[in-house]
Amino acid sequence: MRRNCTKINNYEQQSQMLMERFIEKGYQEEPLRQEIERIKHINRDFLVRDNQRTQGNRQYEFAVCLDYNTQHKDVDNIIRRYWGLLCNDPVKTKIPLHPKFIYKKANNLQMSLVKKCISEAPMHHYLRKITFSFDSNEPVPFFNEHGEFASPSKVTNWVLHEDQSLTFRDVGTFTAWASEDQQLQINTSLITWKRGDKVPVSRCSVPCLPGSRKIPGSSIHKCCYGCTPCAEGEISNTTDSENCMKCPDEEWPNEEKDRCLPKLEEFLSYTNDSITAVFSSLSIHGFVLTGFIFGIFIYHRDTPIVKANNRNLSYVLLVSIMLCFLCVFFFLGPPVDVTCRLRVTSFGIIFSVAVSSLLAKTVMVFIAFNASKPGNSWKKWMGYKLSNCIMLVCSSVQVIICVTWVSISPPFQERDTRSYQAKIILQCNEGSALGFFSVLGYMGILAAVSFITAFLARTLPDSFNEAKYITFSMLVFCSVWIAMIPAYLSTKGKYMVAVQVFAIMASSTGLIGCIFFQKCYIILLKPDHNTKTHLLGSKIKL
Template sequence: MVPNDGYLYKALIQLLKHFGWTWVGIFFTDIKSDYKKRELTELITSNGICVEFAYELDWKELKRESCWACVIQRTTARVIIVSVPREQITLDLASIHGHSRFRRIWILIVTSYKDPVFHYGFSEIFNGSLAFLISGDEIPGFEDYFLSANPARYPEDPYINSMWLGWFRCSTPQMSDAPGIKDSMLGDCLGNETLASVSELRPLDLRVPSSVYKAVYLLAQALHVLLSEKTSHGAPTEKARLERELNPWKLNHLLRNIHFTSSSSQEEIYINKDGEAPGQYDLTNWVVPPGEREGQVNVIKVGSFSTLTPDQLIVNDSAILWHPTFTEIPISVCSDSCIPGYRKNSREVEFSCCYDCVPCAEGHISNTTDMETCIQCPEDQWPNDNRTICIQKITEFLSYEDPLGQSLAAVSVLSSLTVISVFMIFIKYHKTPVVKANNQTLSYSLLLSLTLSFLCCFLFIGRPQKVTCLLRQVTFGINFTVSVSCVLAKTVTVVIAFNATKPGSKIKKWVGTRVSLCLVLLCSLLQVGICLVWLISSPPFPDYDTHTYTGKMILQCNEGSVSAFYTVIGYMGFLSGLSFIVAFLVRKLPASFNEAQLITFSMLVFCSVWVSFIPAYLSTKGKYMVAVEIFAILASSAGLLGCIFIPKCYIILFHPEQNTRRCLTGKH
């Protein structure tokens, strides 16, 4: 009638999980079989709970004052499971009162234990402990029977005689003839006293009697059915004969088919196919109320467990009274829970419950406690400071709201206005010798390309879009190619003009604007062809760089083909280098052709800017990479404007007396 230990162990596991106790110790007392010890230990560990120690006690060790209490002192487990038989709990743990400072939560596996009444010091130690006890149902008439029983009614019952000896300290006439009973300190009693008159008698604990009652009642039902079947057609004498011939083994099959409901508790009583009766455990809390005399412990029911629903343990947390040392539900873990933002890192020990909490790596989060691994954020997101949630990364690009973007935009506008001003001056003074002597068509073409070069900087500022990514490098490359081609054409024009003045020269027919314009057109068309191949094969596109900066993603234009980009830059570098070499070779021509000196300086500035641009461009990221390219465009364009046109504007505006043919030819 008592469920097997397997159900009790299931209830124990659910209790440990309910309170989150993953670090426990076990005391076995007087267990003869190692199988039961291994069964309980393996069951606990297989459910993710670690057993710090499993210590076996026996009475001989306790009498030698073995250091089993040292085990309690050393352990960090706050919950200790005690697996003991009913009759030995007060025996084997007698010395625990000397170690009352070892505050622990004791879980007692004492399935058939009666109401606990401890000796001095016991109740203090077990105050607040938990125990699983077999449920005890009310038995109709049992309490009245128990309280009215006495030696006078049952003179041959030895249990009643021993109770009278203990409670009333007297011997009844029925005990007077028993050997060893006579004692000078014992009085005489009539034997008709009842236990109802004993004020110290505690309320009856019906846990054990209830199981006995069910067993007897079940057997009585089986006997009744069996005898009823045998005598249904027989005479009374036949019934007496059958009773004499009845053997216990004949009841085996019948007991499995008996099924009835208890009249008091409405509980169904039967034996299943495994030969077990369904039962129920009470989860009890052993409490010493304030003011109670030493040794008294109240057993409070705080939960229940039924073998019919073995996966459901009912616990009433609010009804549990822990030891006064604990101000809240005790915690028994080897390692504290890892808070969100951290993950478990197993230690090199045998216990899986022992671990360290380490922060999640960059780009990872943990949003619950005790996570084994952290979760990686998507590429466009990043963990918050606590690494508990993923938040959107800050998008970075060179915007007009950025002071750097505003500064570069302002310089671009001022520079383009300066070029337009120079252009207006040249148009106004287009008939003066200074303007005429410098190939007006090339000068105007160069000024127009410089204006567009300054303005193309606006394609680099602002949020990168598909259109701006396609146009920015192509526009910049073609404009600068036109500018450098115009400078190269100017240089070639100087060389042709100088050689055409020599007697017998055959290149007089090349003097004029036709050669220079064809050179500009040819050089520019070649750059246009490179850009078209680039746009067709692998065009630039908006892209996010999520790896360069922590917590940021850079919105930039992916150049598509890096080789095509550097081909455009390299072609411009080739033209500028060629212009520089030619201008340098003719820098010492007569004063009437001194523009070669200005071109030499302009190409020196231009080449210096773009040679330094490449390492600077490769060493920067994000908006600063774009700013470096804009600076190179502005600086190289300003170099061409300042070295070629500003000196001429200075003569036109401030020294008009030098703007004469005589001064220009050096015949003054």
């Protein structure tokens, strides 16, 4: 090491590194340090003195140490071809006829040329004599006395023309002793590229743009790779990204997959969904129509057709249907906790009141028919008290179910981020599935009892018997809600809410159409039929 290092500070640095390696292997530090100090004071000229070995006719070997690489075969050929130039030196008697090559890992220039049987001094002598002509015609030394570059290197642009002629143009310089940012100076405007003005790219892979990530290629080199788009829900916002990043639950990648955007919120919007405008318009028209019928019944309250079958129950039924049309608006717009609690409970209680009124009407038809028989005890049940009691009791059960449900596990707003990838569903969570289906189940029981009762009473010989109209209305009501259940369970998001709204409006329209349209026809267009004598005489059944 002392022989190879021309400067003492290089020897100290290299010997310190070598000593640390020996210490790591378990050697003691003090003997190593003493040996380093001893060799440090030896004269280097003595170490580089010729070591001669006589072998037969006094042949010498010269070893050239190179990194092991298949490309260095070209270096071998160049050295062998121009080896004869060294024979022109006065010390040619020490130069062998052929060089010997040794392949090993070389760390620097000092280790690239290794002396084996002859001194390094002659080789250093040849290197110091290398000259090169720059701007001037006079050759100048390539190295100074310390073995360093004496002049800056030029960067030359070789231009191959179509006629296969070459021209050379200096486009920059490289100064080894300058600061790192000033070493290489190139004027890119002077460069002539092979493909016009397009600068060639020195890489074997196309850069992976944002929105994709790198994948290992077929080459063993790390710089050669492939690109693949990020998976669904992931992005990459840098070039040549190793991995893609997953977007938060409430965000989703854009089309380029280079940034996350807030997911679209889905609900029955007043501004973006035309079906919401349709539902709103139909609900308002239904409410106005029902209010118009209610006004007609109030104005003609003393006429026989209005007084038949308990006009108070008709008033309650009409008000209930009006409220059913209005409760549709609880389902439209973005859901919040308050509207979620009022959705099912409101239409559940209101429909229970309406169906209870129809049940009370049908029961009163039975009682009226039986009370008309001589000596029958059903007469004591005639009057408003029984009908009102039936309506209140049946409605109270639904009120108790709804209050219990809201008190124990009330519905609430929910943001569903998993059903769809690119949007969030704003919906109402029932809180308790038992409470939700209990409300619907009780309403179905009331409708079934009313349907069966009205069906049995439809043929009773009563002039004011409207049981057959109640039968048709309950048939429509039950058909709508039975068809709603599978549609409700098979849809999600705003379409599930639309199914509920449609069921409410269809059943409300069925009730008012089957029960009140015939009566309004007689009141408005056939007023001569709206008399007790005419009804009893013609047996018009309502």
